[in-house]
Amino acid sequence: MDEARPLLIERHGIDGRPHTVFAADTDAQARQPGESFLQGHGHGAHVMRERSSRGKDMTAPTIQPWPRIASRHGEDLHVFRPRWDMVQNPRTRAQMERVVCETPDWVNVVAFTPERELVMIRQYRFGTERVELEIPGGLIDPGETPESSAVRELEEETGYAAARWTSLGSVAPNPAYQDNRCWHFLAEGAVPAGDQDLDPGEDIAVEVMSTEQVMEAIRSGAISHALCITALSHVLDLRSQ
Amino acid sequence: MDEARPLLIERHGIDGRPHTVFAADTDAQARQPGESFLQGHGHGAHVMRERSSRGKDMTAPTIQPWPRIASRHGEDLHVFRPRWDMVQNPRTRAQMERVVCETPDWVNVVAFTPERELVMIRQYRFGTERVELEIPGGLIDPGETPESSAVRELEEETGYAAARWTSLGSVAPNPAYQDNRCWHFLAEGAVPAGDQDLDPGEDIAVEVMSTEQVMEAIRSGAISHALCITALSHVLDLRSQ
Numbered sequence: 001m002d003e004a005r006p007l008l009i010e011r012h013g014i015d016g017r018p019h020t021v022f023a024a025d026t027d028a029q030a031r032q033p034g035e036s037f038l039q040g041h042g043h044g045a046h047v048m049r050e051r052s053s054r055g056k057d058m059t060a061p062t063i064q065p066w067p068r069i070a071s072r073h074g075e076d077l078h079v080f081r082p083r084w085d086m087v088q089n090p091r092t093r094a095q096m097e098r099v100v101c102e103t104p105d106w107v108n109v110v111a112f113t114p115e116r117e118l119v120m121i122r123q124y125r126f127g128t129e130r131v132e133l134e135i136p137g138g139l140i141d142p143g144e145t146p147e148s149s150a151v152r153e154l155e156e157e158t159g160y161a162a163a164r165w166t167s168l169g170s171v172a173p174n175p176a177y178q179d180n181r182c183w184h185f186l187a188e189g190a191v192p193a194g195d196q197d198l199d200p201g202e203d204i205a206v207e208v209m210s211t212e213q214v215m216e217a218i219r220s221g222a223i224s225h226a227l228c229i230t231a232l233s234h235v236l237d238l239r240s241q
Numbered sequence: 242m243d244e245a246r247p248l249l250i251e252r253h254g255i256d257g258r259p260h261t262v263f264a265a266d267t268d269a270q271a272r273q274p275g276e277s278f279l280q281g282h283g284h285g286a287h288v289m290r291e292r293s294s295r296g297k298d299m300t301a302p303t304i305q306p307w308p309r310i311a312s313r314h315g316e317d318l319h320v321f322r323p324r325w326d327m328v329q330n331p332r333t334r335a336q337m338e339r340v341v342c343e344t345p346d347w348v349n350v351v352a353f354t355p356e357r358e359l360v361m362i363r364q365y366r367f368g369t370e371r372v373e374l375e376i377p378g379g380l381i382d383p384g385e386t387p388e389s390s391a392v393r394e395l396e397e398e399t400g401y402a403a404a405r406w407t408s409l410g411s412v413a414p415n416p417a418y419q420d421n422r423c424w425h426f427l428a429e430g431a432v433p434a435g436d437q438d439l440d441p442g443e444d445i446a447v448e449v450m451s452t453e454q455v456m457e458a459i460r461s462g463a464i465s466h467a468l469c470i471t472a473l474s475h476v477l478d479l480r481s482q
Contacts, residue, residue, distance in 0.1 A: 062363075062446065063363050063364055063365050063372045063444055063445070063446050064365065064444070065365050065370070065371075065372070066365050066367070066444075074316055074318065075315055075316050075323075077315065077323055077340045078340055079340055079417070079418050082316075082318055085367060087367060089441060089442070089443075089444055090365075090444060091439070091444040092441055092444075094441045096441060096442060098367045098442070099318045099319055099320055100367050100368055101368070122303075122304050123304055124304050124305065124306050124307050124331075125416035125417055126307070126326060126328060126339045126341050126417065126418060127341055127342070127413070127415060127416045127417055127418045127419045127420050128413050128416040128419075128420060129306070129420070130306075130416075131303075131304045131306070132413070132416045134416075166482070168481065168482070169462065169481075170462075170465070171465050171466070171467040171470060172368070172369050172373070172465045172466055172467065173414070173415065173467050174368060174414065174466070174467070174468070175366035175368045175369040175371075175373045175375075175465070175466050176320070176366055176367065176368055177320050177367060177368045178368045178369075179368050179369060179370070181465075182467065186482055198332070200330060200333055200335045200337060201330070201337060201339070202330075203304055203305070203307075203330055203331060203332040203333075204304070205303065205304050221410060221411075224411070224412050224413045224416070224422075225412070225413055225415070225416050226412040226413065226414050226415070226423065226467050226468055226471045227415070227467055229412060229470075229471045229474065230467045230470045230471060230474075233470065233471075233474045233479040233480070234479065234480060234481045234482050235480060235482045236480065237478045237480055238474040238475065238479070239474070239475060239476060239477065239478055240409065240410075240475045241407070241409070241427055241475050241476045
């Protein structure tokens, strides 16, 4: 597999949005007229000849975008809107229908008290039908920035307000069929500043926990929400191996 | 908030399934006949009196499950099936409709070569409409165990087979409206053992990367799939703060 080793990974910032440069675009830009694909190389991976940023020819794996032939929307599901895309596999040329959930961006907050304890919440979750231990967060409202959404969600769900805010970037909750991102924020110096302001769809208990308790809760499975773990991985060493 | 500090968090194993004991169940089991709720305590959190495992009375926050009044299914979306649940908020008694996506479980694999490098894949993803750098994984087929699915997905997507397999537990991809889990596995001693076996919906390039390259890819946003990050957090220290 040595000849299929990667080029340098494209950098586009920890909060990289879909419009940023990705590998296949770079390949296309670097390709010279007349340069051809070498297909079926290695374990079936597409490989093409391209020039590195230093101008030398290098062989690197590449994957092409799948052209979208047509789209139609399904029933609005409130938390997202399904869209059926007819797409074409560039490897086999086969066309097939794939569902994409058009989903608003989300935000969540790793909030530390002045004593360096974490502000956590418990709420009943309809998907898993159990009470989940999580960090505060929610939907980014139309017109809202991720930052202002983070400040609002922390206050509404916990009654806490924080002195210092730092972006922790974002993740794609599920690139396979969701088009949204979840933005992570660090809030420091968080102190009780008022009452919760819960909407009719919420019933939330606030708990302040030590970092050791939170790490143990992740290990035990008491915290199992993937997007809470990706946010907390910015401040906790979660290695088990 | 001192009086709202948590009891010990329930332990139910790192691969805890929804049927395992959770906080509200524990409360119900520990509650004595005639013991009552104290509501609206702290920042609006529900608090109830219960006995700790040592038999002492303690006050701890609790959140009640939301009764499901009725359910109906929406259009099958292949990757999941939406179910509309009429639920009742135990805080306000208000009834409301919430969507739950009935979703099969997923699996993904942190695969190390004998040289302690990671077996990564690149594929075009329809949700984010970009080529994503990920770890191997996919849907658990009906009748398949998470373990057998992990072994199969590694071989099909990369052509690699591994000498040693270890469970890394699981996460809930989104407890708010998905009922499934994503199971993480560690595969060690992974070596090329055959060709990829891609289905018509896949076009995948394999890349072997150092742990340093993978950590940099997470930092830069080149790896942004949340479920890959939760799996990789078992073997990499991802702290940025």
